[in-house]
Amino acid sequence: MGVYFNNIDQHSLQKEQIRFWDDNGYFVSDVLFNEKTIKLAGRHMARVFNQEYETNVPPNKIDWRPGDSETKMKKLDNAWWSNYVIRNLVLSPAIGAIAAQLSRSKTIRLFQDQLLHKPGIGPISPRSGSVGWHQDWNYWKCTKPDHALTARISLDGENQENGCMRVVPGSHIWPLQSTKMFFHSDTDIEKLPEFQVPDGERINVALLELQPGQVSFHHSRTIHGSGENRTNFARRTIIAHLLPGQTYYQSGTGDHPWATAVLANQKETGLQDGDKWEGNRFPIIYPYQDK
Numbered sequence: 122m123g124v125y126f127n128n129i130d131q132h133s134l135q136k137e138q139i140r141f142w143d144d145n146g147y148f149v150s151d152v153l154f155n156e157k158t159i160k161l162a163g164r165h166m167a168r169v170f171n172q173e174y175e176t177n178v179p180p181n182k183i184d185w186r187p188g189d190s191e192t193k194m195k196k197l198d199n200a201w202w203s204n205y206v207i208r209n210l211v212l213s214p215a216i217g218a219i220a221a222q223l224s225r226s227k228t229i230r231l232f233q234d235q236l237l238h239k240p241g242i243g244p245i246s247p248r249s250g251s252v253g254w255h256q257d258w259n260y261w262k263c264t265k266p267d268h269a270l271t272a273r274i275s276l277d278g279e280n281q282e283n284g285c286m287r288v289v290p291g292s293h294i295w296p297l298q299s300t301k302m303f304f305h306s307d308t309d310i311e312k313l314p315e316f317q318v319p320d321g322e323r324i325n326v327a328l329l330e331l332q333p334g335q336v337s338f339h340h341s342r343t344i345h346g347s348g349e350n351r352t353n354f355a356r357r358t359i360i361a362h363l364l365p366g367q368t369y370y371q372s373g374t375g376d377h378p379w380a381t382a383v384l385a386n387q388k389e390t391g392l393q394d395g396d397k398w399e400g401n402r403f404p405i406i407y408p409y410q411d412k
């Protein structure tokens with residue numbers, strides 16, 4: 122559909138950027154998507170939440186439906202099943218090229234996508250719409266090894282006031298934490314849980330402030346979360362969870378409400394314990410394939 126800027130050669134990362142990722146477990150790209158693309162994506166995101174499906178296939182793990190409270194965070198998974206604009210965005214070659222370099226993989230697949238719409242609750246409403254501190258891999262133990270990564274495309278720009286994502290730099294190489302608070306929407310993000318911090322390390326928090334069209338990447342073990350949106354405007358993010366080529370399905374991990382979409386795909390694809398995650402339910406986004 123040609124709605125996004127996708128000259129793959131222009132997404133070569135510098136050595137220092139890859140080293141930054143290795144050390145910190147996150148990376149923020151330049152602006153990858155122009156205003157026209159971002160506006161179009163925003164309109165299509167609204168259509169999916171309003172249950173208008175271009176393909177007639179619904180997404181899944183729908184956590185907000187028309188009629189639900191407008192102050193609740195809107196969230197659903199696998200909108201790429203339902204809408205072509207979202208599909209083009211989450212299968213973007215630019216995202217694939219960056220993810221391949223960060224994870225040093227020859228292949229990148231889409232694991233699942235997620236639409237996140239944090240409503241602006243204004244300065245005085247009770248806390249709501251936070252994403253509590255967590256590590257994605259705590260919900261994704263069905264993927265082995267633990268090297269999946271996530272690309273988050275910002276539609277509105279993100280900052281402290283509208284509940285940008287926060288990460289604990291370097292935590293992707295710490296022990297796996299017991300903290301699993303993704304669904305704690307009333308979390309006070311300023312309060313850090315008791316993390317298990319290795320000797321010689323200390324906890325820092327970095328705010329991932331983004332311009333519209335910028336993309337942040339994080340490792341599946343990086344500790345992260347986000348606060349409520351205290352503005353009067355939505356903070357919308359389109360998220361692509363990504364699998365490096367050499368990722369295997371591990372059964373019996375007891376995953377997890379979040380994996381419903383992933384496991385629906387897995388069932389349909391017929392993956393068995395120890396199989397590589399592959400098949401067209403997990404489409405290849407790098408190397409770029411002209412579809």
Ligand SMILES: O=C(O)CCC(=O)C(=O)O
Nearest residue numbers: 252257271286347358360
């Ligand atoms: O965008 C956010 O606030 C959180 C997103 C998140 O937890 C994720 O993409 O893994």
